[in-house]
Amino acid sequence: MRKVVAVELVSLDCVMKSSEEWTFSYSNDEMAETNAAGMANSDALLMGRVTYEQMAAF
Structure with a gap:
């Protein structure tokens, strides 16, 4: 089971x-x-719309 x-x-x-x-x-x-x-050790990241839009360029 994965952790949240x-x-x-x-x-x-x-x-x-x-x-x-x-x-x-x-x-x-x-x-x-x-x-x-922490992000490198994750299988997935859940972001809100604003955060996603800010991070999408990276």
Whole structure:
């Protein structure tokens, strides 16, 4: 049986909105490597329309 893994960007005060307002200022190479490894070890990715459209060029 396969696992379902959900990755959400949530601040410590439980804010879950407009990630461009706060998440990218905390991003670094270690986070990018961890995210890339997680995606590489996945059989499939489920994205919403907006995320898909942003990622489609890659």
